[in-house]
Amino acid sequence: MPELVFFSGTMDCGKSTLALQIEHNRSARGLVGMIFTRNDRAGEGKLSSRLGLVTDAVEVGDGADLYAHLVDHLSQGRRADYVIADEAQFLAPEQIDQLARVVDDLELDVYAFGITTDFRSKLFPGSQRLVELADRVEVLQVEALCWCGARATHNARTVGGVMVVEGAQVVVGDVTGSVDEVGYEVLCRRHHRRRMTAATAHAAALSPDVLPVSSG
Ligand SMILES: Nc1ncnc2c1ncn2[C@@H]1O[C@H](COP(=O)(O)OP(=O)(O)O)[C@@H](O)[C@H]1O
Numbered sequence: 357m358p359e360l361v362f363f364s365g366t367m368d369c370g371k372s373t374l375a376l377q378i379e380h381n382r383s384a385r386g387l388v389g390m391i392f393t394r395n396d397r398a399g400e401g402k403l404s405s406r407l408g409l410v411t412d413a414v415e416v417g418d419g420a421d422l423y424a425h426l427v428d429h430l431s432q433g434r435r436a437d438y439v440i441a442d443e444a445q446f447l448a449p450e451q452i453d454q455l456a457r458v459v460d461d462l463e464l465d466v467y468a469f470g471i472t473t474d475f476r477s478k479l480f481p482g483s484q485r486l487v488e489l490a491d492r493v494e495v496l497q498v499e500a501l502c503w504c505g506a507r508a509t510h511n512a513r514t515v516g517g518v519m520v521v522e523g524a525q526v527v528v529g530d531v532t533g534s535v536d537e538v539g540y541e542v543l544c545r546r547h548h549r550r551r552m553t554a555a556t557a558h559a560a561a562l563s564p565d566v567l568p569v570s571s572g
């Protein structure tokens with residue numbers, strides 16, 4: 357039975373790498389994928405991983421109908437044996453419904469990849485719909501780590517290394533940005549709740565207020 361699978365995780369946990377591996381393994385066996393993405397850091401119409409791999413993809417616009425796109429593609433006599441949708445958190449809920457229809461009516465597997473929650477730990481609308489509709493939700497096995505060593509479960513947005521909680525839900529960025537830029541850092545829930553990033557934890561550790569007081 358074809359499936360809608362949602363591979364979810366924090367930023368930087370290997371989702372795009374897995375998407376590219378699935379694509380590689382299937383194309384090595386002669387299968388043809390339809391690859392969708394939206395707002396990849398590498399630019400329009402790209403699906404890229406931090407390991408340096410990149411492939412062309414169909415950039416999904418605001419009002420795009422993904423089911424109609426597939427029907428159109430197939431009715432032109434072109435092939436699509438499966439579908440990959442990266443950065444799926446940025447898709448509209450209706451577009452996730454269209455992907456479910458691709459599974460049910462066109463009988464194609466759909467593999468969607470995305471982060472579940474935003475920098476305020478609120479569900480992205482596209483991810484929420486995926487959790488509601490997916491046959492399976494898979495959490496990636498390679499866990500990203502918080503600066504404290506615990507499993508990272510949350511995405512923080514940072515400016516100058518300091519976690520911010522105000523701003524637009526969508527701001528394309530990376531976990532390796534320069535300190536002055538808007539960037540992201542993955543944290544465990546405890547440190548996300550306390551807004552404690554690597555930079556602020558380091559500053560606190562160096563602060564005289566928290567240095568042990570000598571008894572001498
Ligand atoms: N230099 C490196 N050597 C080995 N693995 C790396 C390197 N850089 C990145 N990675 C791996 O790539 C992962 C990020 O992959 P990516 O597919 O871009 O993540 P996502 O799509 O989930 O944001 C990291 O968690 C790490 O496992």
Ligand SMILES: Cc1cn([C@H]2C[C@H](O)[C@@H](COP(=O)(O)O)O2)c(=O)[nH]c1=O
Nearest residue numbers: 367368471474475511525526527528529
């Ligand atoms: C938390 C959060 C992230 N984003 C953006 C930042 C990146 O461009 C993508 C995630 O990509 P990745 O391949 O999983 O690293 O999402 C955002 O727009 N808003 C957020 O709150």
